[in-house]
Amino acid sequence: MSADSPRFRAVLDQFVGYTPGRPPAPAAGRTFKLSANESPYDPLPSVRAAIASAASHVNRYPDNTAAELIDALATRLGVPAGHVAVGCGSVGLAQQLLEAVGEPGAEVIYAWRSFEAYPYLTDLANATSIRVPLRDFRHDLPAMAAAITDKTRLVFVCSPNNPTGTAVTSAELTAFLDRVPADCLVVIDEAYVQYVRDPQVPDGLRVYADRPNVAVLRTFSKAYGLAGLRVGYLVGHEPVAAAVRKTMLPFTVNSIAQAAAVASLAAESELLERVELVVKERDRVRHELLGQGWTVPPTEANFVWLPLRDRSAEFTEHCDEAGLSVRPYLPDGVRITIADAEANDRLLAAAASYRHRA
Numbered sequence: 001m002s003a004d005s006p007r008f009r010a011v012l013d014q015f016v017g018y019t020p021g022r023p024p025a026p027a028a029g030r031t032f033k034l035s036a037n038e039s040p041y042d043p044l045p046s047v048r049a050a051i052a053s054a055a056s057h058v059n060r061y062p063d064n065t066a067a068e069l070i071d072a073l074a075t076r077l078g079v080p081a082g083h084v085a086v087g088c089g090s091v092g093l094a095q096q097l098l099e100a101v102g103e104p105g106a107e108v109i110y111a112w113r114s115f116e117a118y119p120y121l122t123d124l125a126n127a128t129s130i131r132v133p134l135r136d137f138r139h140d141l142p143a144m145a146a147a148i149t150d151k152t153r154l155v156f157v158c159s160p161n162n163p164t165g166t167a168v169t170s171a172e173l174t175a176f177l178d179r180v181p182a183d184c185l186v187v188i189d190e191a192y193v194q195y196v197r198d199p200q201v202p203d204g205l206r207v208y209a210d211r212p213n214v215a216v217l218r219t220f221s222k223a224y225g226l227a228g229l230r231v232g233y234l235v236g237h238e239p240v241a242a243a244v245r246k247t248m249l250p251f252t253v254n255s256i257a258q259a260a261a262v263a264s265l266a267a268e269s270e271l272l273e274r275v276e277l278v279v280k281e282r283d284r285v286r287h288e289l290l291g292q293g294w295t296v297p298p299t300e301a302n303f304v305w306l307p308l309r310d311r312s313a314e315f316t317e318h319c320d321e322a323g324l325s326v327r328p329y330l331p332d333g334v335r336i337t338i339a340d341a342e343a344n345d346r347l348l349a350a351a352a353s354y355r356h357r358a
């Protein structure tokens, strides 16, 4: 760094920031973006109408308290409105939580590999990351409990885990939470909760209810198909919800996003039908990949994980040539979003041709 450039925090020199999933490379015919776990479906007509109507009033600031959305969420989820906070995606809420606990010496525990936003948001918040390796692609909750010290302020439990797709069971989570001190916050990141079908996987809203140090993060980005509008929510007890309200950038959830989220809750049954289609496709894709001989961990999310290690880049390139953008996490593997049947068939064909060529 030359002396004549502005001086920034040293932590910024160490990381590259968030890298979003790439769009597909231009190819002959239809291409598919399978790199960001988005919904493959366009917004419902009713949601589009709410967006159009909200667009007519954007000369005004949004409701900073997001009262209508928070009331709709509280009613839908059966929790007190005071337990709900909204943010700029659940990533925004993760940042607000880390801002609320982060200071030099504070430790943040998460599994690794997990959601790639955790490391850099932890760094930005001036806290220290403690990464606990996955075991068989799953959270090793006993090891995470053992990693807690009196410096630990927050533990992320990402379930289903991005990018491996595995989810924690109720028994594992209860045993873990019983070992966490009351002054350490546990954040269950449930970005993919609507795709969970395994009855052993807990609903975070049941878990948080009688545990004041547990909060749940959810999002409208994935199952509800509003990734482009940036709105997510936290459910936690009053002190947790109050802390994230304090660290919120003013007007962080814009008025179009608020209106679209309210309309999505009203249209939830239609959206959940789409989720069901993706779940069926997920199970089909995993089954066929297993049949082709791939290792594919069980997945409760809208993606599959291929732990390809040193072949990850090559496989990503192969998919690219087939008009499919997938998401490599070097050096561990490749995450592939489940989309509509046409995209999934293309993926299965690319996977098969890779095996024959390899």
Ligand SMILES: *Cc1c(COP(=O)(O)O)cnc(C)c1O
Pocket (backbone or CB within 6 Å): 037, 088, 089, 090, 091, 092, 115, 158, 161, 162, 189, 191, 218, 219, 220, 221, 222, 227, 230, 231, 232
């Ligand atoms: C996609 C994702 C999120 C959040 O996304 P937002 O669009 O910011 O709501 C949060 N956590 C995990 C694990 C994710 O995969």
